[in-house]
Amino acid sequence: MTARPRVMTVYGTRPEAIKMAPLVAALEADDRLEPVVAVTGQHREMLDQVNALFGIRPAHDLDLMTPGASLAEITARTVLATSELLRADRPEVVVVQGDTTTVLATSLAAFYERIPVVHLEAGLRTGDIRSPFPEEANRRLTAPLADLHLAPTATSRANLLRESIPGSRVPVTGNTVIDALRWTTAQPVEFTDPAVAAFFDGPSAPRDLLLVTSHRRESWGAPMVATMTAVRDLAVARPDLQVLLPMHRNPVVREVIEPLLGHLDNVLLTEPLDYHQFAHALARATVVLTDSGGVQEEAPSLGKPVLVMRDTTERPEAVEAGTVRLVGTDGATIRRAVDELLDDPLAYAEMAGAVNPYGDGRAAERCVAAIAELLGVGERAADFAPAPDLVSV
The missing domain is CATH 3.40.50.2000 (Glycogen Phosphorylase B;)
Known part of the structure; x- marks a missing residue:
């Protein structure tokens, strides 16, 4: 039996964990792919809370944060640690989410290791590289390093096309945060x-x-x-x-x-x-x-x-x-x-008014299909397009 391609998701903050969680669940449910979860621990306590809520047990916990660390220190430490992890694990693809220091550093490490990068929630832009700081720079610098850009909306896709990213590499998936929110608000609190x-x-x-x-x-x-x-x-x-x-x-x-x-x-x-x-x-x-x-x-x-x-x-x-x-x-x-x-x-x-331009609860499903296509084991799904009267969750 041929080994399934290994898909490593890497994240470190609570927002990343929330948006990665539906993708991790969808990867685990797909028998074509083998998911591997790694965390950097950028938000230690809040990260652990989200993983526990969604039942995620990381295979690798780099636990990189130290009190008072500067952005430069966090970036350097993350590049070194994720580089070592990727050399040891050798996944077929690495998935990062959003615009944190973990995203930029992990993407750079994967690029150096010649491992394809998938950017979840790609293409968000303000047009001002210093606002928000440092997130706008992180996501802009990640884009040239990524092989697949999972754009949550058509607006995000258009931003990437203006930056000369080929359209064939930018599916519109919807935002996985809506998948997470639907599941979470349905659970008693x-x-x-x-x-x-x-x-x-x-x-x-x-x-x-x-x-x-x-x-x-x-x-x-x-x-x-x-x-x-x-x-x-x-x-x-x-x-x-x-x-x-x-x-x-x-x-x-x-x-x-x-x-x-x-x-x-x-x-x-x-x-x-x-x-x-x-x-x-x-x-x-x-x-x-x-x-x-x-x-x-x-x-x-x-x-x-x-x-x-x-x-x-x-x-x-x-x-x-x-x-x-x-x-x-x-x-x-x-x-x-x-x-x-x-x-x-x-x-x-x-x-x-219940206008929801961000998703329909099926973003993770589209993301997995796009990753499967990248790895040669499946086909991409149709792009997400919000209905004019799409109701709230």
Whole structure:
């Protein structure tokens, strides 16, 4: 019997793990391919939580992170470690996801080892190499190294074609985050933090809930002070509004958030929620205020208006559909946008319309078909194309 081609997935952060999980499951269900999971440990605790939720047991755990490591140190360490792993394991193909340091470093290591690279969620672009930092550079630099570009949308595919990537190497698959979200929100949830459980299910469960996340590197410092001051002002002006803010563990983030918001009765600051709990919190939110990339895909898929505290986005599809709005980091702009959604039912309805340009829950299936074609053991599926009336999950 001929050995099945080995497909190594490599990831290191929680967002990567969430979007890789459906692909790992689809690879395991396909008898043409042999999946091998490797993790770098870039987000240690949050990464382990996602793997446990989806039942993934990595074959290789490089555990590369050390406190206070610079981007250069993380990149160098990851290139060296993944190079050694690839020389020892020799998979037929390596799959990376998104735009993290793990993605760029692993792609470079695979290129040096002459192992084909598959880039999951390829082709996202803002047009500004410094925004978001360093993610835009990571994904742009990964593109020339990749042999197969799994573009989540037609917009992402068009970005790659403009960069002279051959169209034959860029299938449109939909985004695997929708596969993950569909599965996760269908599972019963138990909030492990008593304060969060009481927040959602207690007698004073909120009518209007503003879910806030902020952590990106370009948000640090003055921009984050401005955005979190706006959240404070909203909470003070609207005592009936409940604000839930799961805080990133980075002290740079917490030293801004806690002094501004920690004393307000209608603001609940929590430790990071695991993905299962966060997905259910997102489903119960009224409005989402974020600087996250993945949340821009997830929240519209649940029919939630999203206000993005950034000046640019690599995910323009939902902006064009009207379910996401860029509000930047100006406090007055943020306050007006939240107030409008909470006070104007028509404005809310326009944004909350169940428009889902990102997927139909079958992205992983298309990704596996494209990988099988690359390896000569199958044929590519038809590209994903969102229906005009595609409903939310």
